[in-house]
Amino acid sequence: MNAPSLVWFRRDLRDADHAPLAAALAAGGPVYCAFVFDATILDALPTRTDARVAFIHAALVELDAALAARGGGLIVRRGNPVREIPTLAAALGAAIVFAGRDYEPAAKARDAAVAAALTADGRRLELLRDQSIFDGSAVLTQAGTPFSVFTPYRNAWQRRLAEDDLAPRPSITGRLAAPALPPGVPPLAGIGFAAVDLAALGVVPGMSGARANFDDFRERLSRYRAQRDFPAVKGVSYLSPHLRFGTISVRELAAHAWHEGGEGADCWLAELVWRDFYFMVLDHFPHVVDRSFRPEYDRIVWDDWPEGLAAWCEGRTGYPLVDAAMRQLAASGYMHNRLRMVAASFLCKDLGIDWRHGERWFAVHLLDFDLAANNGGWQWAASTGCDAQPWFRIFNPVTQSKNFDPEGRFIRHYVPELATVPLRWLHAPWQMPAAEQAACGVTIGHDYPLPLIDHDTARQRTLARYEVVKKAG
Numbered sequence: 001m002n003a004p005s006l007v008w009f010r011r012d013l014r015d016a017d018h019a020p021l022a023a024a025l026a027a028g029g030p031v032y033c034a035f036v037f038d039a040t041i042l043d044a045l046p047t048r049t050d051a052r053v054a055f056i057h058a059a060l061v062e063l064d065a066a067l068a069a070r071g072g073g074l075i076v077r078r079g080n081p082v083r084e085i086p087t088l089a090a091a092l093g094a095a096i097v098f099a100g101r102d103y104e105p106a107a108k109a110r111d112a113a114v115a116a117a118l119t120a121d122g123r124r125l126e127l128l129r130d131q132s133i134f135d136g137s138a139v140l141t142q143a144g145t146p147f148s149v150f151t152p153y154r155n156a157w158q159r160r161l162a163e164d165d166l167a168p169r170p171s172i173t174g175r176l177a178a179p180a181l182p183p184g185v186p187p188l189a190g191i192g193f194a195a196v197d198l199a200a201l202g203v204v205p206g207m208s209g210a211r212a213n214f215d216d217f218r219e220r221l222s223r224y225r226a227q228r229d230f231p232a233v234k235g236v237s238y239l240s241p242h243l244r245f246g247t248i249s250v251r252e253l254a255a256h257a258w259h260e261g262g263e264g265a266d267c268w269l270a271e272l273v274w275r276d277f278y279f280m281v282l283d284h285f286p287h288v289v290d291r292s293f294r295p296e297y298d299r300i301v302w303d304d305w306p307e308g309l310a311a312w313c314e315g316r317t318g319y320p321l322v323d324a325a326m327r328q329l330a331a332s333g334y335m336h337n338r339l340r341m342v343a344a345s346f347l348c349k350d351l352g353i354d355w356r357h358g359e360r361w362f363a364v365h366l367l368d369f370d371l372a373a374n375n376g377g378w379q380w381a382a383s384t385g386c387d388a389q390p391w392f393r394i395f396n397p398v399t400q401s402k403n404f405d406p407e408g409r410f411i412r413h414y415v416p417e418l419a420t421v422p423l424r425w426l427h428a429p430w431q432m433p434a435a436e437q438a439a440c441g442v443t444i445g446h447d448y449p450l451p452l453i454d455h456d457t458a459r460q461r462t463l464a465r466y467e468v469v470k471k472a473g
Contacts (some may be wrong), residue, residue, distance in 0.1 A: 002033060003094070004177065006024075006089050007023040007097075007099070008034055011131050013063050015063060015207075019100065019130040023098050023126065023128055024098045025171055025176075031071055031176050032092050033179075034074065034077065037079075039080055048192060048193050050193060052369065053191075057193075075088065076184065077178050085097060092180055095123055096125075097114070097124070099125065099127055100128060100246070103372060104282060111125065134280075135276070139157050139276075146281075148387060149292075151177035156460065157275075166258060168411045184421050201333055205241075210248035213237065214242075214252075217239065220234065224236070231336035231338060231405060235466040236252050236336065243368075261295060281372070282372040288385070292384035294384055303351065308351045308353060309347075315415075317346065318450050319346065319401075321342060321397055321400060323348045325414075326344045329362075332364065333365060335366070341380075343358075345381050346397055350394075350455060350462075351458070352462065355378045356378075359378040391466045396455060397455060420442060423435050
């Protein structure tokens with residue numbers, strides 16, 4: 001009989017179309033499955049009621065049941081994976097530990113340490129591509145270097161794509177071993193966290209939640225391009241938490257979009273390519289974690305404005321669409337993608353505040369937080385990252401509001417103090433005459449704040465701020 005192997009689940013909380021699980025089963029020996037709640041991550045979280053931990057926990061309960069139905073089960077530990085995984089492998093007699101490849105610098109350092117510990121014990125770690133379609137050196141420029149701009153990357157990605165890249169990784173054959181160590185998922189309290197009402201956030205976790213989301217989105221996919229920018233419309237997939245934690249395979253999603261074709265599917269596939277692109281950037285250019293992708297932009301002198309930052313975080317900037325976006329994030333752990341761009345542009349280019357403050361706020365509050373996409377999106381908004389567009393792209397928050405929430409439905413939902421304001425004044429309520437304010441019972445500056453800053457004035461300051469850097473470069 002072949003030696004046992006261990007599958008280390010991380011960002012891949014499913015039992016279907018799973019590259020590490022398929023490889024372990026193909027090896028022929030008994031296959032054990034494990035997940036480690038990484039104490040180095042959990043202990044750094046600012047609250048014990050974290051929706052992401054609750055999402056992971058619920059997904060693990062469902063995964064454990066699915067593995068048990070196939071004769072196996074999930075061994076769950078809380079601790080430092082650098083110790084826990086080699087210890088588990090030794091206890092189970094596993095010759096190989098299979099896991100999905102990760103691209104974050106801290107995760108890569110963790111995996112290198114686990115690999116070294118396994119090697120010292122006569123075992124090995126095998127990492128496989130699973131959370132992206134392409135990674136590493138699969139998509140490079142003609143000069144053999146990583147891309148730094150999205151559009152040529154997308155073109156090369158699409159030329160490289162073949163059916164085999166999207167084919168599901170079979171994991172039906174082979175046998176899962178009944179856990180030789182105590183299996184099962186401990187309660188949230190057992191890992192030091194309190195329950196979170198995910199249903200109240202509009203989230204159904206696990207593989208079943210991912211499947212229901214995807215089934216619903218497939219009916220709307222043809223309208224994706226036309227509807228995706230309107231936060232009051234059900235136009236996007238809402239699959240980002242499931243992609244983040246791997247409760248559904250990105251191969252399945254990309255394959256569906258590729259085979260479906262059409263304007264909506266092609267537009268959505270491009271969004272999945274963006275995801276690969278940001279993984280690639282983080283993998284090849286790890287300095288972006290705390291510095292600008294373009295080093296010259298580290299010379300930007302940002303404003304030190306704690307009151308402005310606090311007002312932005314709390315959704316009281318005086319710009320209704322920005323405030324609605326920030327309140328949606330606080331209430332649900334989610335923000336519509338168009339609004340992520342609007343809110344980020346406002347922080348950096350209206351308030352003149354360092355993008356890293358906003359990136360950290362999103363990192364704490366987003367249920368779908370992913371370092372690669374969050375960092376890439378913030379650097380895009382701040383014009384410090386991988387972007388062919390010039391640095392003088394500055395979103396006008398009023399224009400964005402009129403264009404993408406034209407009826408004010410999203411604003412009225414998340415900024416209820418403006419519910420009675422006539423649509424004519426809703427997008428820029430400080431322009432509403434005093435008589436109109438009295439008529440609708442809303443006094444701007446009392447019931448809803450005046451704008452923190454004048455956009456046109458802020459735009460000129462931003463242009464000057466970036467011009468200094470361009471001239472110095």
